[in-house]
Amino acid sequence: MKIELLYPGVANLYGDLMNVRYMAQCTGAEVVETGIKDTPHFTYEDIDLVYMGCTTEKGQSLIRDAFRPYVDALDQRIDEGGVTLVTGNALEIFGQRIDNEDGSSEEMLGLYNTYARRRMMNRYNSLYLGMLTDFEIIGFKSQFSHSYGEMPTPLFETIRGAGLNPDVTGEGIRINNFMATYVEGPILIINPLFNKYVQKLMGIEVPVLAYEKAAMDVYKTRLAEFKEPTRGFIY
Amino acid sequence: MRLRFLLALWMAKLSIPALKITKHNGTNYPGELAIKICPEFLKYVKKPKRIITVTGTNGKTTVSNLIIDSLESTGMKVLNNRAGSNINSGVATALINGVGLFNRAKYDLAVLEVDERSSKKIYPYVKPEITIITNLFRDSIMRNAHPGYIADFLTDSIPPETKLILNADDLISSAVAPNNERVYFGIDRMDTDVTECINLINDVRVCPKCGGSLKYEYLRYHHIGKAYCEDCGFKSPEYDYVAKDVDIDEMTLTASDKGGSMSYTLISDSVFNIYNMITVIAFLREFGMSHEEVHACLEKVHIVESRYQLTRAGTVDVVVQMAKDRNALACSRAMDYVVQQPGKKEIFLMMNNFSDEKKWSENTCWMYDCDFEFLNDEDVTHIVATGPRGKDYRLRLLIAGVPDKKIDFVSDELEAVEKLHFEPHTSIYIFYGTDALALMGKVKDKTIALATQYTERG
Numbered sequence: 001m002k003i004e005l006l007y008p009g010v011a012n013l014y015g016d017l018m019n020v021r022y023m024a025q026c027t028g029a030e031v032v033e034t035g036i037k038d039t040p041h042f043t044y045e046d047i048d049l050v051y052m053g054c055t056t057e058k059g060q061s062l063i064r065d066a067f068r069p070y071v072d073a074l075d076q077r078i079d080e081g082g083v084t085l086v087t088g089n090a091l092e093i094f095g096q097r098i099d100n101e102d103g104s105s106e107e108m109l110g111l112y113n114t115y116a117r118r119r120m121m122n123r124y125n126s127l128y129l130g131m132l133t134d135f136e137i138i139g140f141k142s143q144f145s146h147s148y149g150e151m152p153t154p155l156f157e158t159i160r161g162a163g164l165n166p167d168v169t170g171e172g173i174r175i176n177n178f179m180a181t182y183v184e185g186p187i188l189i190i191n192p193l194f195n196k197y198v199q200k201l202m203g204i205e206v207p208v209l210a211y212e213k214a215a216m217d218v219y220k221t222r223l224a225e226f227k228e229p230t231r232g233f234i235y
Numbered sequence: 236m237r238l239r240f241l242l243a244l245w246m247a248k249l250s251i252p253a254l255k256i257t258k259h260n261g262t263n264y265p266g267e268l269a270i271k272i273c274p275e276f277l278k279y280v281k282k283p284k285r286i287i288t289v290t291g292t293n294g295k296t297t298v299s300n301l302i303i304d305s306l307e308s309t310g311m312k313v314l315n316n317r318a319g320s321n322i323n324s325g326v327a328t329a330l331i332n333g334v335g336l337f338n339r340a341k342y343d344l345a346v347l348e349v350d351e352r353s354s355k356k357i358y359p360y361v362k363p364e365i366t367i368i369t370n371l372f373r374d375s376i377m378r379n380a381h382p383g384y385i386a387d388f389l390t391d392s393i394p395p396e397t398k399l400i401l402n403a404d405d406l407i408s409s410a411v412a413p414n415n416e417r418v419y420f421g422i423d424r425m426d427t428d429v430t431e432c433i434n435l436i437n438d439v440r441v442c443p444k445c446g447g448s449l450k451y452e453y454l455r456y457h458h459i460g461k462a463y464c465e466d467c468g469f470k471s472p473e474y475d476y477v478a479k480d481v482d483i484d485e486m487t488l489t490a491s492d493k494g495g496s497m498s499y500t501l502i503s504d505s506v507f508n509i510y511n512m513i514t515v516i517a518f519l520r521e522f523g524m525s526h527e528e529v530h531a532c533l534e535k536v537h538i539v540e541s542r543y544q545l546t547r548a549g550t551v552d553v554v555v556q557m558a559k560d561r562n563a564l565a566c567s568r569a570m571d572y573v574v575q576q577p578g579k580k581e582i583f584l585m586m587n588n589f590s591d592e593k594k595w596s597e598n599t600c601w602m603y604d605c606d607f608e609f610l611n612d613e614d615v616t617h618i619v620a621t622g623p624r625g626k627d628y629r630l631r632l633l634i635a636g637v638p639d640k641k642i643d644f645v646s647d648e649l650e651a652v653e654k655l656h657f658e659p660h661t662s663i664y665i666f667y668g669t670d671a672l673a674l675m676g677k678v679k680d681k682t683i684a685l686a687t688q689y690t691e692r693g
């Protein structure tokens with residue numbers, strides 16, 4: 001089993017990298033890291049999970065430029081059912097473009113038809129509660145931008161919080177086993193059911209979680225809090 | 236405008252005696268009121284001829300205080316905002332105190348601590364001769380996003396004529412306002428330096444010029460150290476003011492610059508404070524003092540280590556350790572520091588943010604950026620996780636490799652104290668956040684009482 005961590009040199013914000021360390025503890029997978037100047041491993045060897053986390057605004061452009069030669073390979077990976085998880089603003093790198101508040105715009109990789117609108121003086125902080133198949137997803141959002149445009153098949157259906165933007169309930173993007181979400185931070189750690197779901201996509205028949213009892217305890221406690229109707233959701 | 240400004244000034248000045256009666260000394264209220272009445276108050280209020288500002292993620296309060304104390308020790312009068320806050324209303328409050336009723340400046344010099352995020356509201360009007368940036372680190376995810384964001388903020392706000400005193404060992408803050416005149420300080424290689432980052436947070440992993448993997452000649456923690464890029468030749472700035480031969484046992488360092496060098500007594504044994512010290516030395520030298528004069532100043536000043544307090548209880552040391560809540564970097568530094576202290580330790584984790592818990596549910600992404608791995612140490616014999624996010628600490632500790640049998644979780648903080656083992660001749664460290672002072676006091680008192688009872692009897 002192998003997990004590829006894409007661009008940890010720049011995509012390393014908000015605790016996202018711990019998802020990979022934890023996933024390796026759960027599955028015993030080997031983790032390979034890919035730098036900005038490297039060829040992604042998934043283009044030349046079997047990778048069971050490709051992961052990329054949150055980055056800075058400059059990091060988004062850097063990754064776009066670095067990844068451009070491999071968009072077709074990613075397309076092929078998606079067609080073949082390879083599992084990929086992208087969190088936070090890394091989602092925007094594969095959209096059409098990012099619009100800045102000064103009117104400028106940055107073309108992105110165009111894997112899907114959404115575009116992001118960035119507002120650097122307007123950070124959006126919120127809790128997130130959503131559904132995937134028959135279980136709930138909990139998490140956090142802390143971002144300068146939302147996505148608009150032609151809405152793709154979402155990854156999660158929102159119960160509380162914002163979808164790809166505050167006006168839609170569809171959260172994230174799902175293309176076959178490519179999953180992108182604005183939910184950031186320890187998503188695979190505090191969502192044991194989602195973690196098992198991802199492991200199954202990776203071909204693990206009986207998923208195992210490291211510290212399952214403690215993780216379930218965290219998940220259930222938060223889930224109960226997030227469901228309290230009087231609890232604030234926006235920071 | 237003139238009238239509105241004077242009205243604002245007078246109303247603000249009138250509010251000061253009222254605040255003194257109600258004992259609200261450190262408040263921003265006068266400044267807040269003045270800005271409310273006259274939004275461009277900061278533009279019109281007369282400022283001292285020379286303004287120095289101190290900003291950065293860590294150490295700005297310590298550095299400002301040391302500079303003010305140093306200058307005052309030479310008999311200078313220094314207008315400052317140490318009693319108030321470092322946002323625009325705090326700066327306004329200080330400047331109100333610095334003028335008479337008819338807006339005549341009573342001071343020649345101001346040293347102002349400025350919050351990074353308030354820069355845009357302050358620097359258009361308050362033009363510093365010198366700005367010191369201590370460092371830029373990851374801070375609150377919600378407010379500060381990432382340090383590059385804050386660096387851009389400063390670059391956009393600091394006036395072009397301001398001279399910068401910058402930390403050469405920090406590639407984020409040292410790159411602020413690249414066109415401004417600047418000098419750099421830093422600490423030369425230390426015995427404890429490494430070359431590979433062991434921290435989870437490292438915000439300068441790739442070369443800012445070419446994107447290649449950055450290497451470090453020496454690395455202190457996170458991104459602090461002397462970096463170079465093998466691909467394009469980029470490297471950290473050279474030091475203008477450098478602390479050399481730092482000797483923690485002898486508590487000395489040598490500060491060196493093109494004008495000479497001198498041995499100084501350390502004001503603290505923590506690397507953070509050694510940085511603060513070389514920052515102050517760099518400033519005072521830039522300000523025109525000789526090493527002898529700087530040395531004389533620093534002999535007279537000291538720092539208040541309020542974040543770390545030790546009480547002996549029976550045979551146990553009870554230490555309260557501030558670990559700024561929701562701040563992965565501050566908690567990592569605190570954990571690193573505590574684990575390096577000698578002897579066996581019990582750890583009590585209660586650095587939840589309690590006001591968040593009332594408003595929503597704390598964003599705990601920071602925990603996964605924070606080096607809980609430091610607590611996976613054989614001298615840490617037992618950890619009690621408590622409070623609303625105690626279960627999150629437990630999970631995080633397990634992922635960090637701490638054995639389950641070393642961890643206890645009890646939701647209620649005061650009940651949790653009873654879970655401590657109180658082994659004789661050990662230390663108990665209580666990690667608390669900024670908004671838990673009252674609760675921390677109760678936890679500390681109960682810990683001291685039980686420690687005294689158990690270890691004196693035993």
Ligand SMILES: [Zn+2]
Nearest residue numbers: 442445464467
């Ligand atoms: Zn380079």
